[in-house]
Amino acid sequence: MHLRGVVLEAHQNYVLEMKDIRKVFPGVVACDGVNLNVRKGTVHALVGENGAGKSTMMKILAGEYIPDQGEIYFQGKKAVISSTRDALNLGISTVYQELNLVPEMTIAENIFLGRELVDSSRMFVRFKDLYAQAGKYLQELGLKYDPRTKINKLSVSGAQMVEIAKGISRGASLIVLDEPTSAITDSEVDVLFTQIRNLKKKGITFIYISHKMNEIFSISDDVTVMRDGKWVGTHGIKEMNEKKLISLMVGRELSEMFPKVACDIGETVFEVKNLTKKGVFSNISLSVKKGEILGISGLMGAGRTELARAIFGLDSIDSGEILVEGRKAVIKSPADSIRQGVVMLPEDRKQVGLVLIRSVLENIGLSNLDQFTSYELLNIRKERKVCADIAKRVGVKAHNLQVQVKTLSGGNQQKVVICKWLLQKLKVLILDEPTRGIDVGAKSEIHRLMGEFAKKGMAVIMISSELPEMLGMSDRIMVMREGEISGELTREEATQEKIMTLAMGGRKQ
Amino acid sequence: MSDNVSKGKDRSVSRIAKEIYSKYGILIILVIMLVGSTLLTPVFLTQRNLINVMRQMSVIFIIACGTTMVIISGMIDLSSGSVAALSGVVATGMMVATKSAPLAVAVGIIVGGLCGAVNGAFITTFKLPPFIMTLAMMISARGLVLLYTGGIPISGIGNLNVLGQGFILGVPIPIIIMMIIFGITWVLLNRMKFGRYIYAIGGNEEAAIASGVSVKRVKAMTWIINGMFVGLAGVILMARINSGQPAAGQMYELDAITTVVLGGTSLSGGIGTIQGTLAGAMIIGILNNVLNLLNVSPYYQQILKGAIIVTAVILDIKTKEIRAKS
Ligand SMILES: Nc1ncnc2c1ncn2[C@@H]1O[C@H](COP(=O)(O)OP(=O)(O)OP(=O)(O)O)[C@@H](O)[C@H]1O
Ligand SMILES: [Mg+2]
Numbered sequence: 057m058h059l060r061g062v063v064l065e066a067h068q069n070y071v072l073e074m075k076d077i078r079k080v081f082p083g084v085v086a087c088d089g090v091n092l093n094v095r096k097g098t099v100h101a102l103v104g105e106n107g108a109g110k111s112t113m114m115k116i117l118a119g120e121y122i123p124d125q126g127e128i129y130f131q132g133k134k135a136v137i138s139s140t141r142d143a144l145n146l147g148i149s150t151v152y153q154e155l156n157l158v159p160e161m162t163i164a165e166n167i168f169l170g171r172e173l174v175d176s177s178r179m180f181v182r183f184k185d186l187y188a189q190a191g192k193y194l195q196e197l198g199l200k201y202d203p204r205t206k207i208n209k210l211s212v213s214g215a216q217m218v219e220i221a222k223g224i225s226r227g228a229s230l231i232v233l234d235e236p237t238s239a240i241t242d243s244e245v246d247v248l249f250t251q252i253r254n255l256k257k258k259g260i261t262f263i264y265i266s267h268k269m270n271e272i273f274s275i276s277d278d279v280t281v282m283r284d285g286k287w288v289g290t291h292g293i294k295e296m297n298e299k300k301l302i303s304l305m306v307g308r309e310l311s312e313m314f315p316k317v318a319c320d321i322g323e324t325v326f327e328v329k330n331l332t333k334k335g336v337f338s339n340i341s342l343s344v345k346k347g348e349i350l351g352i353s354g355l356m357g358a359g360r361t362e363l364a365r366a367i368f369g370l371d372s373i374d375s376g377e378i379l380v381e382g383r384k385a386v387i388k389s390p391a392d393s394i395r396q397g398v399v400m401l402p403e404d405r406k407q408v409g410l411v412l413i414r415s416v417l418e419n420i421g422l423s424n425l426d427q428f429t430s431y432e433l434l435n436i437r438k439e440r441k442v443c444a445d446i447a448k449r450v451g452v453k454a455h456n457l458q459v460q461v462k463t464l465s466g467g468n469q470q471k472v473v474i475c476k477w478l479l480q481k482l483k484v485l486i487l488d489e490p491t492r493g494i495d496v497g498a499k500s501e502i503h504r505l506m507g508e509f510a511k512k513g514m515a516v517i518m519i520s521s522e523l524p525e526m527l528g529m530s531d532r533i534m535v536m537r538e539g540e541i542s543g544e545l546t547r548e549e550a551t552q553e554k555i556m557t558l559a560m561g562g563r564k565q
Numbered sequence: 566m567s568d569n570v571s572k573g574k575d576r577s578v579s580r581i582a583k584e585i586y587s588k589y590g591i592l593i594i595l596v597i598m599l600v601g602s603t604l605l606t607p608v609f610l611t612q613r614n615l616i617n618v619m620r621q622m623s624v625i626f627i628i629a630c631g632t633t634m635v636i637i638s639g640m641i642d643l644s645s646g647s648v649a650a651l652s653g654v655v656a657t658g659m660m661v662a663t664k665s666a667p668l669a670v671a672v673g674i675i676v677g678g679l680c681g682a683v684n685g686a687f688i689t690t691f692k693l694p695p696f697i698m699t700l701a702m703m704i705s706a707r708g709l710v711l712l713y714t715g716g717i718p719i720s721g722i723g724n725l726n727v728l729g730q731g732f733i734l735g736v737p738i739p740i741i742i743m744m745i746i747f748g749i750t751w752v753l754l755n756r757m758k759f760g761r762y763i764y765a766i767g768g769n770e771e772a773a774i775a776s777g778v779s780v781k782r783v784k785a786m787t788w789i790i791n792g793m794f795v796g797l798a799g800v801i802l803m804a805r806i807n808s809g810q811p812a813a814g815q816m817y818e819l820d821a822i823t824t825v826v827l828g829g830t831s832l833s834g835g836i837g838t839i840q841g842t843l844a845g846a847m848i849i850g851i852l853n854n855v856l857n858l859l860n861v862s863p864y865y866q867q868i869l870k871g872a873i874i875v876t877a878v879i880l881d882i883k884t885k886e887i888r889a890k891s
Contacts, residue, residue, distance in 0.1 A: 368775070370774065370775055389774065389777075389779070390774055390775050390776070390777050391777040391778070391779050393777075394777040395777075400775070402775060407769070407771060407772070408771055408772055408775045409772060409775065410769065410772055411764070411765045411768035411769040411772050411773065411835065412768070412769065413768045413769075413835045413836060414764055414765060414768050414835065418761060418764065418765070421761065422761065422762075422765055422773070422776045422778070423776045423777050425758040425761055425762075426758075429757075429758055432757060432758075433752075433756050433757060434756050434757060434758065434761070436756070476776065
């Protein structure tokens with residue numbers, strides 16, 4: 057390991073060298089002797105399973121964490137990064153996995169947060185210029201938003217793009233993108249990649265974290281693999297292939313990607329009739345049978361998430377009805393929905409799925425406390441045992457169940473939400489982007505679980521922007537466009553092209 | 566540099582000190598204060614004095630138990646001082662009218678609970694910010710107190726005063742009640758669904774809703790329980806001062822909030838313990854006591870109290886930072 061470090065030191069064209077980085081959290085060694093050498097003007101992919109320590113490395117680079125050991129060289133000079141400001145001043149800009157925007161402020165205000173354009177008195181913000189400049193950045197990225205829009209009016213994908221615009225606008229020479237595409241559509245990814253390639257030509261360097269193999273192979277020049285906090289190796293992307301990379305990440309060969317289990321499809325358990333929410337979606341009817349996985353595909357903004365939220369009772373509807381096992385269900389809140397056995401795994405797990413500052417145990421238990429309560433008192437021992445069992449079954453990696461959920465890696469957070477619902481008697485499971493931000497291993501694990509649910513007679517509705525997942529997992533695919541159903545395809549007839557045609561506005565089939 | 570050797574060694578003394586501090590935080594301040602007070606005045610560590618400290622903090626602590634739950638669930642209560650006074654004078658009035666202490670206590674608790682229910686109803690149905698609603702309640706409840714008493718103290722509290730001044734097996738009754746309320750709050754927060762729910766609501770309300778928590782109901786419950794605690798505290802307050810005083814309990818809401826925050830409960834909700842609140846109450850109680858024992862002028866006392874509160878909270882924030890970064 058050290059030998060390799062010495063050899064690499066000879067190179068002069070590294071813009072960034074992180075050497076022998078070690079970072080320990082109570083009970084977890086997040087990084088252990090990790091080296092990261094990034095060539096100038098390249099896109100350097102950083103890959104590894106959930107919890108491998110990728111984000112921690114980047115937070116050290118950004119000055120959020122102080123490493124316990126190791127050195128950083130930036131542009132040939134030893135860099136001391138002890139605060140986020142240090143990193144920004146050096147020209148290192150980070151777009152985090154978790155969004156870092158102020159929801160109540162406009163896009164432009166967010167882009168210029170902390171370095172507002174001021175007039176000569178240095179007291180007043182020149183809003184006109186602010187908006188004009190922000191507009192320019194948005195345009196460069198091919199975004200059609202008005203810079204005066206508040207962040208909380210944007211979708212997750214929109215907010216993510218604004219984060220990227222913010223990074224670029226800072227004129228950084230090194231931009232770290234931590235899972236930037238986990239929440240954006242394929243066409244937005246194309247825009248982003250074009251932008252990255254342009255900026256690369258101008259000599260800007262990128263560190264790119266993603267769990268999506270196709271992206272890594274299409275955008276990066278080099279790739280560094282981490283596993284369990286350790287540095288596994290750095291390779292040119294040309295000498296890699298998908299299989300090799302995955303086995304480096306996981307430490308073993310991975311079996312089939314979409315393990316679709318054949319199961320008996322029974323009678324209809326869940327029906328939605330003419331559901332309408334004005335201006336969001338209209339006249340949506342669908343039905344799912346026992347053991348069936350219904351995929352809902354469509355572009356970002358087609359109203360899929362909104363539909364799921366409304367079915368689950370998080371948002372109100374204007375008209376239409378919901379039937380569970382043939383009986384009309386009055387669903388005014390998620391509590392009603394859960395009582396009917398209909399639950400949702402939300403798209404935005406940090407905002408809707410989890411109480412980040414509370415423990416893993418409390419998050420898993422939250423929906424299931426009745427099971428642990430007798431005579432109004434909680435049976436703590438039972439609670440701990442049941443939650444620990446399910447966490448183990450789903451494979452949540454956490455130091456223990458008492459740690460705050462926010463200290464878990466992204467993928468493990470998602471697993472916590474899954475655990476929460478698995479303790480319920482489910483009839484219908486709605487999954488909104490279930491594998492977003494989740495590593496290859498855990499992803500196939502979640503797909504396996506989905507198959508298991510279906511086999512047990514649950515009806516599954518899966519929303520996904522990832523077409524291979526959609527095609528691999530669904531028995532039937534419904535496509536939405538601009539709040540309406542634009543078509544439906546059986547598993548046999550569905551292809552990427554057919555789905556895209558329906559999603560973009562092809563004729564009904 | 567071989568990291569095999571350094572692996573287990575990153576636990577220097579300062580790191581251990583930091584760890585202990587970040588684990589016990591406010592308790593350490595409490596211990597330091599106990600030791601310091603003992604050294605400063607010999608009277609401090611006498612049984613009589615310690616019981617005195619506890620008795621004096623009982624009313625604020627009972628209110629603070631309610632405030633702890635309110636703040637954990639992400640809200641704030643500014644009305645507790647006025648509501649305590651209202652419950653106290655109505656209970657005293659009841660005592661005068663019926664001569665029945667149990668009835669008077671029950672009425673006091675009910676009045677507090679009703680005020681809490683009103684707070685809760687407005688906050689949940691009209692989505693009023695708790696700050697505004699309880700500010701309004703603080704003003705109106707004080708008005709009701711003045712209306713009810715005509716601005717004159719109600720005398721004839723009779724044997725209701727044992728609640729403030731009596732003893733059971735040598736232990737002052739207010740201390741016993743205070744420990745019971747502490748116990749009830751601990752159970753509510755740690756051993757009941759209710760507690761789990763308010764932590765979740767304070768931590769992330771939308772996630773709580775999406776997990777099937779009936780947020781409105783839980784919030785309303787919080788306000789009613791809080792109101793009942795405040796009502797009880799109000800009765801004890803009047804029992805301690807031997808009459809229904811219309812001006813009693815002013816600024817108690819702020820004392821309660823200070824106690825809670827000093828105890829490490831986060832004003833943004835989702836985090837806090839009742840043990841912390843107890844430690845906070847003891848710190849303030851000891852501070853008051855020692856400053857009095859040392860004959861420090863009340864003016865200086867005020868200034869000093871402000872400074873110590875700020876210091877304690879800064880220390881608390883620092884430890885949380887250490888915890889987050891390391
Ligand atoms: N603030 C923290 N406190 C305690 N443990 C932490 C903290 N931050 C990260 N960890 C732990 O460090 C390990 C590495 O986490 P990190 O977020 O770097 O993983 P990652 O590779 O980015 O994973 P993902 O792909 O899921 O985002 C995990 O085990 C995580 O639980
Ligand atoms: Mg990460």
